[in-house]
Amino acid sequence: MEALTIPEHRDSVFGVKTKTNLASILYQLNDDKATELYRDALKEAARFNQVEYMTRLKILHILHREFSEIALDKELDKLLQLNCSVYLVSEEISHIFENCGELKLALKYMEFAYKTRLQLNIIGGEQP
Numbered sequence: 001m002e003a004l005t006i007p008e009h010r011d012s013v014f015g016v017k018t019k020t021n022l023a024s025i026l027y028q029l030n031d032d033k034a035t036e037l038y039r040d041a042l043k044e045a046a047r048f049n050q051v052e053y054m055t056r057l058k059i060l061h062i063l064h065r066e067f068s069e070i071a072l073d074k075e076l077d078k079l080l081q082l083n084c085s086v087y088l089v090s091e092e093i094s095h096i097f098e099n100c101g102e103l104k105l106a107l108k109y110m111e112f113a114y115k116t117r118l119q120l121n122i123i124g125g126e127q128p
Helices: 011-026 033-047 052-064 069-081 086-099 103-122
Strands: none
Touching: 011 033, 011 052, 011 086, 033 052, 052 069, 052 086, 069 086, 069 103, 086 103
């Protein structure tokens, strides 16, 4: 949160990442500031044309405000097409569902994370 007090960070692409991560944490804590931070991060992601973070923010909104499994899967597919580290996002989603007691969904997204992580390793992407 302290990084957002530095204008050079707050008003840059790095600020988008910080705001996205912080919004995710605040949503999980049911903090009222999450929605405001989400909106600000989405606006900044659009300004910098950060498609990955716009997609990640849509996922946050789907998870915490307007849940739709179909919409969630669609956004994860977008991240996959962008060659982003979709397995990390999927693991986080799995943990959120696990904490909510939604074990079938937790398993679904952990399996997706595992499969996408394997794909990266097979084609020489990120290494463990």
